[in-house]
Amino acid sequence: MTIEQVQENAKFVEELEAEVFRILEAEASNRPWSAVDKSKLPAACFLWIEDPKKKSTWHLPYKEGAGSINPATGMYATAGQVNLNALRAIAQAVGGSRTGKPMSVPGPVKTKINRLLKQYKIGKFAEQKPEKNMGREIIESMMDGGLTDVRIDKEAHKVHGVAILRSTSPNRTFRDAKGRKYLPKALESVARLVNGAKVYIDHPTDNEMKERRGVRSMRDVLGFLENGRVDDKGTVRGDLEYLSSHAEWFEPIVEQMADKVGNSIHAYGETHLDKSDMMEAVEDIRMLASVDLVTEPGSTSNLYEAQEEIEEEEEEIEEGDQMEYTNLNLKDLREQRPDLVKELAEQVKGELEEAKTIENLNTEVTQLKEDKKKLEEEVDKYKLKEQVADKEQRILSFIEESKLDKKFVSEIFMQSLRSAKEDEEIKKMLEDRKKIVEAGSKGVRGMGDDKKVLESDETKSTEPGEYEKAMRS
Numbered sequence: 001m002t003i004e005q006v007q008e009n010a011k012f013v014e015e016l017e018a019e020v021f022r023i024l025e026a027e028a029s030n031r032p033w034s035a036v037d038k039s040k041l042p043a044a045c046f047l048w049i050e051d052p053k054k055k056s057t058w059h060l061p062y063k064e065g066a067g068s069i070n071p072a073t074g075m076y077a078t079a080g081q082v083n084l085n086a087l088r089a090i091a092q093a094v095g096g097s098r099t100g101k102p103m104s105v106p107g108p109v110k111t112k113i114n115r116l117l118k119q120y121k122i123g124k125f126a127e128q129k130p131e132k133n134m135g136r137e138i139i140e141s142m143m144d145g146g147l148t149d150v151r152i153d154k155e156a157h158k159v160h161g162v163a164i165l166r167s168t169s170p171n172r173t174f175r176d177a178k179g180r181k182y183l184p185k186a187l188e189s190v191a192r193l194v195n196g197a198k199v200y201i202d203h204p205t206d207n208e209m210k211e212r213r214g215v216r217s218m219r220d221v222l223g224f225l226e227n228g229r230v231d232d233k234g235t236v237r238g239d240l241e242y243l244s245s246h247a248e249w250f251e252p253i254v255e256q257m258a259d260k261v262g263n264s265i266h267a268y269g270e271t272h273l274d275k276s277d278m279m280e281a282v283e284d285i286r287m288l289a290s291v292d293l294v295t296e297p298g299s300t301s302n303l304y305e306a307q308e309e310i311e312e313e314e315e316e317i318e319e320g321d322q323m324e325y326t327n328l329n330l331k332d333l334r335e336q337r338p339d340l341v342k343e344l345a346e347q348v349k350g351e352l353e354e355a356k357t358i359e360n361l362n363t364e365v366t367q368l369k370e371d372k373k374k375l376e377e378e379v380d381k382y383k384l385k386e387q388v389a390d391k392e393q394r395i396l397s398f399i400e401e402s403k404l405d406k407k408f409v410s411e412i413f414m415q416s417l418r419s420a421k422e423d424e425e426i427k428k429m430l431e432d433r434k435k436i437v438e439a440g441s442k443g444v445r446g447m448g449d450d451k452k453v454l455e456s457d458e459t460k461s462t463e464p465g466e467y468e469k470a471m472r473s
Helices: 003-026 084-095 107-119 123-127 184-193 206-211 244-256 307-318 330-336 338-402 411-419 423-449 451-455 466-472
Strands: 046-049 058-061 063-070 075-083 136-142 151-153 158-165 180-182 198-201 221-230 236-242 262-274 279-294
Touching: 046 107, 075 084, 084 107, 084 221, 136 338, 151 244, 158 184, 158 221, 158 262, 180 184, 184 221, 184 236, 184 262, 184 279, 221 244, 236 244, 338 411, 338 423, 411 423
Parallel strands: 180 279, 198 279
Antiparallel strands: 046 058, 063 075, 136 262, 151 158, 158 236, 198 221, 221 236, 262 279
């Protein structure tokens, strides 16, 4: 499987999980719990029922009613969707939001509550470490008037129209980015996720988070948000329902110094650097961990960066100052620049895949060269055999043409013919052999006609004649 296929599969899984999450959200309701008429809810809408026949013993409603109203009972025919705001209220109440101590509830009821809270990621289950597919960590601080242009309802302990997030900010996680911008999909996701999200008082310190293992204290809970929406200016707003125990100090802040405080969100989502305007573009928000009401941006994380700090840092680098990398280790790099670690990992993975591909290709090339060499050797042998057979056929053909008796063609003479380089040379050798044979034949006949010459001492010789030499060869 190629790197592209792996990346495509990973992207498909993320999109599939997001779609499943969206469907699950659709099966629950974010409708304000105050808008639900609890007096008309049937028994199936309650978590804890002591006596099905006595409505006074039905506790902890968490579902909305559905169907028509039954005239006989004055209640809805059946139970409807789970109301997430009701579950959030139950989580806070059972956790002891009013008394500071957890409430005592029967075991089966507590089990059912925890199962629902876990299913919808509410309360302590929303504090769990986000999964890998949640994307990059994003911490956004909006300090200029988070509580301005709002309406406070002291009787209901609610602040309407709290500004939570704007479409642009000077913050960023990419070093080269000028700032951060939230695309429409991301703003809509935040507006959806703020429904039921807890609002905490101030940022926690590093020691507090370490001691509590990353879980926020219930004492820091100011309230929760509902009715999330995006206004016509691209600002995410919601209604803050604060606890009555905080009314004494919180209400004066809203009325007298609303422009001095703001909201800081802790979220996870998909981002990239848009090189067209050098802004960090937030494509979508997958998880909203918390919303903090603060007077100053948090200083416990390197992700809180004001524009002035960015400009000063860039000026220092331009003047020739160098960052101190001597004590930098992998742990620090993972915590401070997870985007860089991810980018390096992908690059190394790509280089390893490329090196492996090159190694495999080199091995294939070497094998092909060896196969080619063997094939060429086989071809040469075949061609040589073909040439030898062709020459042998030509020699036999030339012998036939010369009409030389085959008994005068010895193996030694054949080797001589085979050694000849040209066909003309072969023909010349056959012609000479034929003349020698004919000359020898005439000499034998002459010996019978001229005995004197043969018997003459002067003509006798102990050396073999040309004919005898030719016959030997």
